[in-house]
Amino acid sequence: MEIEVKIRALMMDPNSGTPIIILKDINSETMLPIWVGAYEANAIALEIEKVSTPRPMTHDLIKNVLTGLDTMVHKVVVTELREDTFYAVIWLERAGQVVSIDARPSDALAVALRMDCPIYVEDGVLKNSKLAASLSERRSDDELRKLLEGLNDEDLGRYKM
Numbered sequence: 001m002e003i004e005v006k007i008r009a010l011m012m013d014p015n016s017g018t019p020i021i022i023l024k025d026i027n028s029e030t031m032l033p034i035w036v037g038a039y040e041a042n043a044i045a046l047e048i049e050k051v052s053t054p055r056p057m058t059h060d061l062i063k064n065v066l067t068g069l070d071t072m073v074h075k076v077v078v079t080e081l082r083e084d085t086f087y088a089v090i091w092l093e094r095a096g097q098v099v100s101i102d103a104r105p106s107d108a109l110a111v112a113l114r115m116d117c118p119i120y121v122e123d124g125v126l127k128n129s130k131l132a133a134s135l136s137e138r139r140s141d142d143e144l145r146k147l148l149e150g151l152n153d154e155d156l157g158r159y160k161m
Contacts, residue, residue: 002077002120005032007109010045021109023078023121023155032121032129034086042104047113058111066115070094073115076108079124 008024019041023032026075036044043059056064056088066073071094078085088108090101103111112119 001087001123003030003123003126007044007048007113007119007120009082010041010048010087013074019108023119025121025126029150030126031080034105040104040110043110044106044113047110051137058106059114062111063114063141068135073111073117074098075118076103078105078108078119078121078125081128087126 002024005023006026007021009020011017011020011022013020013035016035018035019038020035021041021044023034024030026042043057046053046057046076047059053060071092072159074091074093075091078086078088086105088103088105089107090103090111092099092101111128
């Protein structure tokens with residue numbers, strides 16, 4: 001089953017300096033942190049803050065190509081956590097044909113923000129994540145930040161580049 005989520009926060013892991021995207025279940029307090037690369041985090045931050053760049057960035061180019069080809073993005077789904085790596089799929093439709101495209105979660109999230117489509121996480125990913133349950137118990141940003149400060153790579157599947 002897919003759980004709809006929103007991007008709750010984008011922060012830096014104080015131990016590694018790696019960006020972390022916090023996904024939050026829209027119907028509960030369950031949250032899922034995903035470590036991402038700096039470039040992808042920047043692409044997500046630019047879209048969240050609605051910052052325009054002088055020339056299209058890669059995810060803007062993807063949006064322009066999809067729009068130019070009359071292709072709709074139905075949703076993106078974080079589908080799996082395997083060997084400390086998250087996996088995602090982008091669901092596209094063009095001319096009545098639905099296609100799923102394998103993607104890194106960071107790229108899928110950057111496209112989802114630009115295409116204004118829903119974001120989902122497979123419930124198995126949340127169940128298998130060591131931190132999703134403990135993060136769901138935290139309600140304030142300060143508590144979340146304190147919890148994340150104590151993390152290391154083994155605490156949750158670290159998104160590897």
